[in-house]
Amino acid sequence: MMRYAVFGVGGCGRGVMPLMRQQLSHIPPDSCELIFVDDNAKVTLCNGSRVMPYHDWLRLPASRRSISLAIADSQVRKMLADRCRKDGVEFFEVRAGNTVQLDDVSIGEGAILCPFVTLTSNIRIGKHFHANLYSYVEHDCVIGDFVTFAPGVRCNGNIVIEDHAYIGAGAVIKQGSSGMPLVIGRGAVIGMGAVVTQSVPAGATVIGNPARALVRA
Numbered sequence: 001m002m003r004y005a006v007f008g009v010g011g012c013g014r015g016v017m018p019l020m021r022q023q024l025s026h027i028p029p030d031s032c033e034l035i036f037v038d039d040n041a042k043v044t045l046c047n048g049s050r051v052m053p054y055h056d057w058l059r060l061p062a063s064r065r066s067i068s069l070a071i072a073d074s075q076v077r078k079m080l081a082d083r084c085r086k087d088g089v090e091f092f093e094v095r096a097g098n099t100v101q102l103d104d105v106s107i108g109e110g111a112i113l114c115p116f117v118t119l120t121s122n123i124r125i126g127k128h129f130h131a132n133l134y135s136y137v138e139h140d141c142v143i144g145d146f147v148t149f150a151p152g153v154r155c156n157g158n159i160v161i162e163d164h165a166y167i168g169a170g171a172v173i174k175q176g177s178s179g180m181p182l183v184i185g186r187g188a189v190i191g192m193g194a195v196v197t198q199s200v201p202a203g204a205t206v207i208g209n210p211a212r213a214l215v216r217a
């Protein structure tokens, strides 16, 4: 029996489950099972799929185990990725059927590409990338590990996004230029709707148009 799972029964996971189900639809149902795995869920069934704790899933006999980490928080995602790797679990790439991918794009393991995502040409993307609905990545971008795009992110050409950055819904990032990319630093947070016109330092949170550091009262 091949065991497939979506880790996380939250909003992200419930969006990912039908995509993964569709990708697995060519496998006979008696040789494969797709369920939710979640250690904190209060339900045992969600949208018609079983829900069980990770360790219970690991105990089920399996010829193959593959999982999608549908958790938006990149640090939690990394912690789970480390745990799954140690347990010999493979990472499933979730890819909506209408994803557009052009020439020379490389993507690390465990990505989630939601409906209407577009990746144009000459793009490098690290591990466990989440690109939510209607996001795009334009030419010559380099994206690190555990980067998260909320819905509708517009990542234009010649942009570098470092590990663990989070880009909020509808944010627009101005293009860089060849040899002089615009850089979103490691762990930076771009607020929803921000218009980013210049590089953002590691760890900073920026909001607004043009995007400026969020100053808390």
Ligand SMILES: CC(C)(COP(=O)(O)OP(=O)(O)OC[C@H]1O[C@@H](n2cnc3c(N)ncnc32)[C@H](O)[C@@H]1OP(=O)(O)O)[C@@H](O)C(=O)NCCC(=O)NCCS
Pocket: 132, 150, 151, 167, 168, 169, 170, 189, 190, 191, 192, 193, 194, 205, 206, 207, 208, 214, 217
């Ligand atoms: C930027 C962000 C991370 C800040 O979150 P936070 O630290 O919890 O900040 P708060 O909600 O306490 O807001 C702090 C202040 O910034 C303002 N603010 C927050 N986000 C803002 C944004 N994106 N644009 C403009 N102003 C914003 C708030 O109105 C508040 O202003 P006030 O102090 O005058 O009342 C968050 O608001 C955000 O944009 N997250 C992305 C959400 C998203 O894309 N979700 C998609 C889910 S799939």
